[in-house]
Amino acid sequence: MVINFMQEKYNPKKIELYAQRYWDKTAAFKAAEIPGKQKYYCLSMFPYPSGKLHMGHVRNYTIGDLLSRYHRMLGFNVLQPMGWDAFGLPAENAAIQNKVPPAQWTYDNIAYMRKQLQSLGLAIDWNRELATCKPNYYRWNQWLFLRMLEKGIAYKKTQVVNWDPVDQTVLANEQVVDRRGWRTGALIEKREIPGYYLRITEYAEELLSDLDKLPGWPERVKTMQANWIGKSFGVEITFPADATSNTPQALKVFTTRADTLLGVTYMAVAAEHPIALHAAKYNRDLATFIVKCKHNAAKEAEFAAQEKEGMATGLFVVHPLTGSKLPIWVSNYVLMGYGEGAVMAVPAHDERDFEFAKKYNLPIKQVISEPIGSPLNPYFEFSMKQWKNWYSSKDGVCTNSGKYDGLKFQVTVDAIASDLSALGLGNKRTQFRLRDWGISRQRYWGCPIPLVHCDTCGVVSVPDEQLPIVLPEDLVPDGSGNPLASTPSFYVCDCPQCGKLARRETDTMDTFVDSSWYYIRYACSDQDKAATDARTNYWLPVDQYIGGIEHAILHLLYSRFWSKVMHNLKLVKFDEPFANLLTQGMVLNEIYFRKTETGRITYFNPVDVDIQTDDQGKRSGGILRADDQPVEFGGVGTMSKSKNNGIDPQKLVDKYGADTARLFIMFASPPEQTLEWADTGVDGAFRFLNRLWKQVYNHLQQTIDPRINNNLSTELKSLRFKLHHTIAKVGDDLGRRHTFNTAIASVMELMNTLTKVHDSDATSHSLIQEALENIVLLLSPIVPHICHALWRELKPGTELLDQPWPKVDNAALVQDEIEMVVQVNGRLRGQIRVAKNAECATIERIALDNNQVQKYVAGYEVKKVVVVPGRLVNIVI
């Protein structure tokens, strides 16, 4: 039965449903391994099933779908899968609030969001769908973890966590606001507990150098990763204990500025440093200070921004070169977890040391003079009062440094390192900022760590054949700790080694583990005998990965690490998982909230708030319509569940259809750019689709006269020029530039031209047919439903999905004459028309002869003429 859709009015609801049914019925997007056919694995980052889609998802998945469909038209064997990053904290928070098990909440959300995704008409192979909270997925997390344990990649040590003393539970960084628990308002303590780590630092060098193997990644992402890994070259220096004070041990530090060694005036150690703890035994004030430091911010952002504080220990070390006595201070700006937990302080050349020294009246000694090559300038005078940026420059020479005076940075470092080495007090060393990856979480809704604690045997791995350790799905956390730890049916077990009663590990894995290899599992999601199989080597690596820029460091670095580990375990052939990466900018929206006296924060969705502005027209706050009371404005930020500022695309899809939603979000801005949400313009996108529909409808109403005139009128010639120019432009925008907004704009432009063409005879009619067919093809990756319907009308008996990407007819692009711009001293002064392939000398002469130009040039000497072929002439006088 053929349903006639070609009604005068565009009816998105009907055609979208019909197109989706057709794709479904024909299994159009089922991907099969076809040896010899070039594959294109296009992957959008899988969503966390937070409840509803938001515009950020629509943006992400439309980009992926567009690229998938475009590559299918180019002839690739395309795989576009989808799944769910289904473990995580929000499910537990929802459980606490609604008293519903996280599993149920998660599965409900998945069901709803899957429906939403399907309504967007994405070309996804749903057969490969996976959810990380299902045992058939996380079983292989467990299996891989055990392999890493065997190889020594996974190991146990202590970790620092946020402890909420009221709820008696560990909090995530996000749940700590201004150093207080977000539910209880209690002051959070840092606590040390045991946990499991993965030795990502072993791979630091490889993760850094292999960035060069990724030309398809944005530079900004590679820069961020390189900075995060943070390879630095420096010197490890030992400061011997001072014999005249009761200092128990020498202090070891690492510094990248050994050239400033003669400027050291004190030493600073972390509150947890053994020497600090030793000193505190004899000093009550110091002990109090160290306890206070337990409440220091655990987050780096807050830690680094906090007011610097410290206290002298009364202990001393001696300078390795001069032998002078240096006091040891405990300070809150040194991290125990980084380097040696101690630093040599050079207040004259380090801004943090400078600030600290000034606060506590510690000496400041200048040992670097002004940058080389700088003019003698009072600006470069060293000031004890105010920090200047050149103090930390490596471009100066040593001063006040005895035999090193006058030497440059690298020469000094080399000399000092070798002098220290001779004394046995120092060596050159390479250091990474990157730390090992702690994967233990004291939480319920995550992948169980497959270990058993036995009084006799210690920590025992669960044998492979007993995997998976299944997470019970019926528990409801109440905010007071991990319910697994109080569920005997989970934790009581037999020791796999000796058979005695033992206790199962109740910590679960970081959800970044789940997302570190899901892209591999898509290739073989139905494989229940192994983590991977031969199919992974057909599809992997991912040809195009698309996701938010917020994942630039952690998720992408962990995934790279994980795939390198799997490569070394001989499970996969590739060692970089994502060949090309497109990082989409965040979709932002306003944030509104209220804070209670205890510090608890509630967020309100912007759609429920009336915005207020201040005198300068800036957003300052709002009124919640529900209760007419004010709410605070928290700036604009990423759409997210936790900030309650997501915009559900459903209303948009219901009112205008998925094609309009897709078109609008792609048209709004280039994908890599941050986008502040505003729905003005949706009407414009809808209007355009209506115009397209009407154009095709009107065209098809015309009866066709079979006689065709081969001599095209100027109007038709320029239409064909425009058409093929647009085909070239859209291909370039979609495939190379990834600027989908300009691709759409150029098709709109073509449409505007087309509307004005008179459909007066067979020639114009057939040209309009050619244009319309191509417009439908060019738009089809972006708005596939309307194009599916229109194609059937334009070319009855054929299907859009079988069509290749249109080819540019170069003959249509031939132009005899082109227009060029003439500048005089860089300012636009005239226009000239020249033959397409005119010589530079000819162009120059025509330009100089031009009347407009002569007005400016006459009477002056022409010093130089710059001719840019095809563009402009610049006459310099």
Place this chain on the structure above:
RNA sequence: GCCCCGAUAGCCCAAUGGCAGAGGCGCAUGGUUUAGAACCAUGUCAGUGUAGGUUCGAAUCCUACUCGGGGUACCA
């Protein structure tokens, strides 16, 4: 604090070192309409966040700053 990114018309954005305007929104006027909506047509507005520099030529490259966003290792 540190690392990364951004700023162009009332708004979203284009200009791939070479004419600041392609496209869209909004607004205005006209047409159409009993009226409105819708639709069609025409028109409308900036010298590119600020201050310097490189260049024949800078929105684009460089430096500093301001504001905004992302990340900052347990949000995902």
